[in-house]
Amino acid sequence: MTNLTTMDSPSFGAHLWRVTRARFGGNNFLLLITIILFAGMYLFGSVVYSSKNFGTLNSFFDMLNSNSALIVLAAGMTMVLISGGIDISVGAQIAMYCMMFAYFMEHQFVNAYVMILVVLITGIVFGLIQGVLVAYFDIQPFIVTLAGMFLARGMTAMISPQTISITNKDFMALAKFQIKFPFGGYTNAAGVYQQPFIYLHVVLALVALIALYMVMTWSKFGRSVYAVGGSEQSAKLMGLNVRRTKMMVYVVNGFLAAFAGFLFCLFSPGGAVEKAPAYEMYAIAAAVIGGAMFTGGVGNILGSVFGVLVQSTIIKFVNFNGTLSNGWPEVIRAAIMSFFIILQSVFTYVRKRRE
Amino acid sequence: MSETNVLKKIVRNRMFFPLVCLALVLIINMIVTAAQGGSPLSFFEVRMIAETGTLAGPLITILNRASELVILAVGMTLVVSCTKGADISVGSVMVLSGAVSIWFLGFGQLQANNYHVSEYVVPYVVGLLAALIVGGICGLWHGFLVAKLKIQPMIATLILLIGGRGIAKVVANGQINHVDVPSYRWLGNTIQNADGVNPLLLPTPIFVAAFVVLVAALLLKFTALGMNIQSVGINDRSSRILGLNSVRIIFTVFVICGVCAAIAGMIATSRISSVDTQNVGKMIELDAILAVALGGNSLAGGRFSLAGSVIGAVTIQTLTTVLYSLSVSPDQLPFFKAIVVIIIVILQSPQLRPLLDKGVARVKNLFGINKQLFTDPQEVNQS
Numbered sequence: 001m002t003n004l005t006t007m008d009s010p011s012f013g014a015h016l017w018r019v020t021r022a023r024f025g026g027n028n029f030l031l032l033i034t035i036i037l038f039a040g041m042y043l044f045g046s047v048v049y050s051s052k053n054f055g056t057l058n059s060f061f062d063m064l065n066s067n068s069a070l071i072v073l074a075a076g077m078t079m080v081l082i083s084g085g086i087d088i089s090v091g092a093q094i095a096m097y098c099m100m101f102a103y104f105m106e107h108q109f110v111n112a113y114v115m116i117l118v119v120l121i122t123g124i125v126f127g128l129i130q131g132v133l134v135a136y137f138d139i140q141p142f143i144v145t146l147a148g149m150f151l152a153r154g155m156t157a158m159i160s161p162q163t164i165s166i167t168n169k170d171f172m173a174l175a176k177f178q179i180k181f182p183f184g185g186y187t188n189a190a191g192v193y194q195q196p197f198i199y200l201h202v203v204l205a206l207v208a209l210i211a212l213y214m215v216m217t218w219s220k221f222g223r224s225v226y227a228v229g230g231s232e233q234s235a236k237l238m239g240l241n242v243r244r245t246k247m248m249v250y251v252v253n254g255f256l257a258a259f260a261g262f263l264f265c266l267f268s269p270g271g272a273v274e275k276a277p278a279y280e281m282y283a284i285a286a287a288v289i290g291g292a293m294f295t296g297g298v299g300n301i302l303g304s305v306f307g308v309l310v311q312s313t314i315i316k317f318v319n320f321n322g323t324l325s326n327g328w329p330e331v332i333r334a335a336i337m338s339f340f341i342i343l344q345s346v347f348t349y350v351r352k353r354r355e
Numbered sequence: 356m357s358e359t360n361v362l363k364k365i366v367r368n369r370m371f372f373p374l375v376c377l378a379l380v381l382i383i384n385m386i387v388t389a390a391q392g393g394s395p396l397s398f399f400e401v402r403m404i405a406e407t408g409t410l411a412g413p414l415i416t417i418l419n420r421a422s423e424l425v426i427l428a429v430g431m432t433l434v435v436s437c438t439k440g441a442d443i444s445v446g447s448v449m450v451l452s453g454a455v456s457i458w459f460l461g462f463g464q465l466q467a468n469n470y471h472v473s474e475y476v477v478p479y480v481v482g483l484l485a486a487l488i489v490g491g492i493c494g495l496w497h498g499f500l501v502a503k504l505k506i507q508p509m510i511a512t513l514i515l516l517i518g519g520r521g522i523a524k525v526v527a528n529g530q531i532n533h534v535d536v537p538s539y540r541w542l543g544n545t546i547q548n549a550d551g552v553n554p555l556l557l558p559t560p561i562f563v564a565a566f567v568v569l570v571a572a573l574l575l576k577f578t579a580l581g582m583n584i585q586s587v588g589i590n591d592r593s594s595r596i597l598g599l600n601s602v603r604i605i606f607t608v609f610v611i612c613g614v615c616a617a618i619a620g621m622i623a624t625s626r627i628s629s630v631d632t633q634n635v636g637k638m639i640e641l642d643a644i645l646a647v648a649l650g651g652n653s654l655a656g657g658r659f660s661l662a663g664s665v666i667g668a669v670t671i672q673t674l675t676t677v678l679y680s681l682s683v684s685p686d687q688l689p690f691f692k693a694i695v696v697i698i699i700v701i702l703q704s705p706q707l708r709p710l711l712d713k714g715v716a717r718v719k720n721l722f723g724i725n726k727q728l729f730t731d732p733q734e735v736n737q738s
Contacts, residue, residue, distance in 0.1 A: 086510075133697070137704040142440070142509045143644070143654055147696040150641050154690020161684055273686045281517045294510050327524025327632070334518025338500075341514065345504040 030343065031291035031303040038306050041313045049320045057184030057196040063312040064198055068205035069094060069264035073279060074286035074304035075209045076256035079216060081287050083249040084229040084296025085134060085141035089148030090257040091279030093126060095272070096152040097261025102164035102271030105171060112170035120258045126152070127254015131247035149280065157273045166269035174200060175266040201266040208259055212252075213301040225249055230297030278330075285337045286311060293344050310336070372651040373666040380670050384677045391680070408552035409545050413676070415557065421672035422560035423449075423619040427639065428646040428664040429571045430612030435647050437584045437608045438501060439656035440508030445643055446636035447519025448493045448613055449620030452486035453630045454523040456621060457532045459485045460539075470530040472539075479538070483621060490617025491610050493519070498606035516640070523632045533629040543625030560622050567618060568665055571611075575661065584608060588656035638689060642671055645692060648699045 046055030053059055064071075073090050080087045097119045104110040104118070126148070133144045166172065177200040185195045216222035224245045227235040236242050264276060286307030292299030314332050318324050365371060385395040401412040427445050434442045458465065460482040461472035475482070493515055500511035537547075543560060545553040555562065575581030586594040587601045595601050624630045648654055649670050650663030671692070678691055701707060 133701070136706060136710060137701060138706045139700045139704055140440075140654065142443075143696070143700055146443070146641055146644070147693040147700070149693075150638070150689035150696075151693035153638075154687050154693060157684060157686030158690055161686055278517065281513070284513065285517070294507060325525055325529035327521040327527075327529060330517055330521025331525060334514050334521060337517070338514045341500070341506060341510065342504060345506055 028291065028300060028303075030293075030340070030347065031300050031306070033343070034289050034291060034303065034306045034310060034340075038310045038313065041310065041317075045313060045317060045320075052320055053186055053188075054316070054320065056186050057181065058186065058194050059316075061181075061196050061198050061202075063309060063316065064202045066267065067308050067312050068199070068201040068267060069260040069276070070279065070282055070286065070308050071205045071305055072208050072256055072260040072263060073283035074290065074308050075212050075301050076253040076260070077280075077283040077287040078290060078292045078299045078301050078304045079212065079225060080141075080249055080253050081284075081292040081294060082216070082229045082296060082299040083225045083246060084232070085246065085249065086284070086294075087130070087141065087145045087148075087250065087253050087257075088280040088284070089126075089130065089145040089152055090253070090260070090283055091276050091281070092149040092152035092156070093123070093254075093257040094261040094264050094279055095156045095275040096159075097123070097258055098265045098268075098275050099156045099159045099164070099271035099273075101171070101262070101265045102166050102269075103160050105166060105168040106164050107160075112168050112174070115171075116262055119262060120255060123254045123256075123258020123261070124251055125254070127251040127257070128247070130254065131250030134250060135243040135246035153273065156271070156275070160271065161273065163272040164270060166265070166271075171266075172269060175269050179203065199266070201263040204259075205263055208256065209301065209305065212256070216301050221245070221248060226297060228296075282308075282311060282333070285333055288337060288340050288344070293348070294341070295344075295348065369651055369660045370663060370666070373649060373660075373663040373670070376649050377666055377670045377673070380673045380677060384673060384680075387677055387680055406551070407545060407547070408554070408556065409558065410556050415561075417669065417672050417676055418561050419558040420676075421669050422564035423622050424639070424642055424646055424668040424672060425564040425665050426567045426615050426619045426622075427643040428650070428668040429567055429661060430615030431643040432647050432650070432652060432659050432661055432664040433571075433584055433608045434508065434612045435644070435652060435654060436588045436656055436659035437605060438508040439588060439654075440501075440512075441640075441644050441647075441654070442497065442512045442609065442612045442616075443509055443640045443644075444493065444497070444512040444515035444519055445612065445616040445619070446639040447516050447523070448490055448616035449623055449636035449639070450630065450632055451493070451515075451519045451523040451526070451620070452489040452617035453620040453624035453635060454526045454532070454632060455489045456482035456486035457534060457624065457630050458526050460534065461532070465532060466528065470528070470532045472532070472534040472536065475536060486617045486621050487614055490613040490615070490620070492613070493616070494610035494613025495606065497613070498609040501609065502602040502605035520632060523630070527630055527632050529632075531629055531631050534624075535628075540625055540628050543622045543627075560626075563618065563622060567615065568661070572661055580604075580607070585658055589658075641689070641692065641696065642668075645696050645699075646671055648696065648703070653703060654700065 042055070048054070073094075077087065077090065100119055100122065101115055104115055105112060110118075130141075130144050130148050133139050134141045178197040179200070180195050180197045182195075185193055187193050216225065224235070224240050227238065227240055228242050228245045232242055235245075265271075268275075287299065287304050288294070288307070289310050290300065290303030290305070290307035292303070311333060314336070315329050318329050318332070381398070384398055388397055389395045398413050401410050401414060403409075404411050427449075431442060431445065434440070457472060459477055460475050460479070461468065462476040464476055465472065496515070497508070497511055500506045500514075501508050504511075541547070541559060542563070545558050546555055548554055583594070583599055583604050586597070586599060587604050591601055620636065623635050627635075644654070646667035647659075647664050649667030650660060650665070651667075652659045652663060674692070674695070675688065678688055679685075683691065
C-alpha cells in the first residue's frame with residue numbers, strides 16, 4: 001500500500017524527475033533525444049504506412065536483419081569515439097573481409113570455420129597496425145584510418161577484382177539459420193501468415209554489443225578508455241598507460257570490424273570491391289546519433305543501436321514512399337548528423353558556461 | 356666543412372623532400388619504361404598533333420590529368436595549415452558544384468530532354484558562377500562549423516562528404532546528366548577554333564591550374580593572409596591575443612578550399628561533358644591530402660609551402676601513371692597510395708626518432724654491445 005501512496009503523492013513526480021535527470025541528464029541527454037526521435041518516427045511510420053505493415057514485428061525484425069553488421073560497427077565506433085579517436089576504415093575493412101571469405105572459400109576451398117578464425121585474426125592485426133600508428137607515432141587517427149580505408153579497399157581489389165558469390169555449404173547453413181518467433185506475425189494480402197524471424201547474425205551482433213557494453217562499463221580497460229577520452233592529461237596523471245589504452249581501442253575495433261565483416265558476409269554472402277559502401281559513415285552517424293561525442297569521453301554503447309535504428313527507419317521511409325530519388329537517404333542522414341553535431345556543440349558550450 | 360654546410364642547406368630546404376619524391380617517381384617510371392622495352396627518356400618526349408594543334412606526350416598528359424589535383428591541393432594546403440585538420444569533402448563538393456552548374460545550364464529542360472542539355476538555357480557564365488557560389492557556400496558552412504561551433508575540421512567536413520554526394524544526386528535526379536554543347540568540353544579538354552585547332556597549344560586544365568596557383572601565390576605573397584593562416588595554424592589562441600581575427604581567417608580558408616573544389620569540379624565534369632554523381636571526384640580526398648603531405652607540409656598544421664603541394668600533386672599523378680603502366684587496375688590503386696601515405700606520415704612523425712633510438716638501444720642491449728664503444732670521441736673530449 002505504501003507504494004501506491006507514494007505513487008499518488010506529488011513527491012513521486014519529483015522522485016521520477018530526479019531519477020530521470022540522474023539517468024538522462026548530463027551525458028545521456030543526447031541519447032534521450034535520440035530515443036524520443038526514434039519512438040516518434042516509428043509511431044509516425046506505423047500510422048502513415050500502416051497499410052504496408054510498417055509497425056509489425058516482422059518489419060522491426062527486418063530492420064535488425066539487414067543491419068546486424070552495422071550494429072557491431074556502430075558499437076565499435078562508439079568505443080573509438082569515447083577514446084577521442086575515430087576509425088573510418090571499417091567499411092572498407094568489411095569489403096576486404098567479405099572478399100577474403102569469398103575468395104578463400106570458393107577458390108582455395110578453405111574450411112568455413114577456419115576462415116572465420118583467419119578473418120578475425122586479420123582484423124586484430126589490421127587494428128594493431130592502426131593502433132600503433134595512432135598511439136605510438138602520434139599520427140592523427142583520421143589520417144591513419146583514411147589510409148587504412150584506402151588500403152583495405154585496394155586490398156579487396158588485389159585479392160580479386162571480380163565479384164564472387166559464396167556457395168560453401170557450412171557457411172550458407174550459418175547464413176540461412178533463422179530463429180522464428182511464434183507470435184507477432186501478420187497475414188499478407190495473399191492470405192499467408194508471415195512469421196517474424198531473426199537471422200543468426202542478428203543474435204551474434206547483439207551478443208557482441210552486450211559484451212562490449214559490459215567491457216566498457218565494468219572492466220578496467222573500459223573505464224580507462226573513458227578516462228583517456230575525457231582527458232588524456234588527467235589519465236596520464238592517474239597512472240594509466242594512455243598509449244597502450246589507445247592502441248588497444250583500435251585493436252578491439254579491428255576485431256569488431258572483422259566480426260562485422262563476418263556478419264555482413266552472412267547477410268549478403270559474397271565478395272565485391274564495392275561492398276558495404278560508406279558503411280564507416282553510417283557507423284559514425286549511428287554512434288553520434290546514439291550520444292557519443294567527438295570530443296571524447298562521452299558515449300553509450302547501447303545508444304549506438306538507436307542510432308542504427310533511427311537511420312534504418314529513415315531508409316524505410318524513403319523506400320516506402322517510393323518516389324524519392326536515391327540521393328535522399330544520404331541527404332537526410334547528413335542532415336540528422338549535422339543536427340546532432342551542432343546539438344553536441346551547443347551542449348558542450350552550455351556545460352562550459354555552467355561550470 | 357663548407358661543403359657539408361651547403362649539403363645541409365640543400366637537405367634542409369623545404370623543397371628538398373617534394374623534389375626528391377618527384378625524382379624518385381620519375382626514376383621508377385624510367386626503369387619501368389626501359390623494362391617494358393621503351394626508351395627511358397620517352398617520358399619527356401613532346402610531339403605536336405597537327406590535326407588538333409595540341410602538344411602531346413606523357414608529360415603533358417600527366418600535367419593535364421593532375422590539374423584538378425593541383426587546384427584541390429592549393430585549397431587543401433591552406434586548410435591543413437590553418438586548422439590542423441583537412442577538408443575531406445572536396446570530392447563531394449566537386450560533384451555537387453558540377454551537378455548544380457548543369458542543373459542551371461539545362462534549367463527546367465533536363466527531364467524533358469532525357470537528361471541531356473543540347474543547348475544552354477542560361478549563359479555558360481551563369482552555370483560557372485553557380486558552381487563557384489555553391490563551392491563558396493560549402494566553404495562558409497565548414498567555416499561556420501569549425502570556427503564558430505569549434506568542431507574538429509575533419510568531422511565538420513564529414514557531413515558534406517556524405518551529404519554532398521546525396522544532394523548532388525537529388526539535384527541530378529539520380530541520373531547521369533549530359534551536356535551536348537561542344538564548347539562545354541573546352542574547359543576540361545582543349546579549346547577549338549573554327550578549324551578545329553587549339554590556339555593555346557596545351558590542354559585548358561593546365562592553364563586553369565596555373566592560373567589558380569598564380570592567384571593563390573600572389574594573394575599569399577602580397578597580402579598578410581598567408582602569414583595569418585600560418586599564425587592561426589601554429590597557435591590559434593596566441594594569434595587571437597595578437598589581434599588576429601581567427602574566425603574570419605578560418606572562414607576565408609574554407610571558402611577558398613570550397614571554391615577550388617568547385618573549379619576542379621567544373622573541369623572534371625567538362626572532361627566527360629556530363630556529371631556522373633557516383634564517380635566524379637571519387638576518393639580524391641586522400642589524393643589531395645597526400646599531395647599536401649608529399650609537398651613537405653606537416654599535416655599537424657603550421658608552416659606551409661604552396662609550391663611543395665603543387666609538386667606533390669604532380670608526383671601523385673605521375674605515380675598513378677606509373678602504376679597504370681604496371682597494369683594496376685584503378686580499384687587496386689588506393690592500396691599503393693595508402694602505403695605511400697603511411698610511409699610519409701611515419702617519416703613526419705615527431706615520435707619516430709625517440710622510438711628508433713629506443714629500438715636501437717634495445718637491440719644493443721640484446722647483443723650486449725658496450726655503449727661506450729659507440730660514443731662520439733669528440734663528445735668525450737668536450738666533457
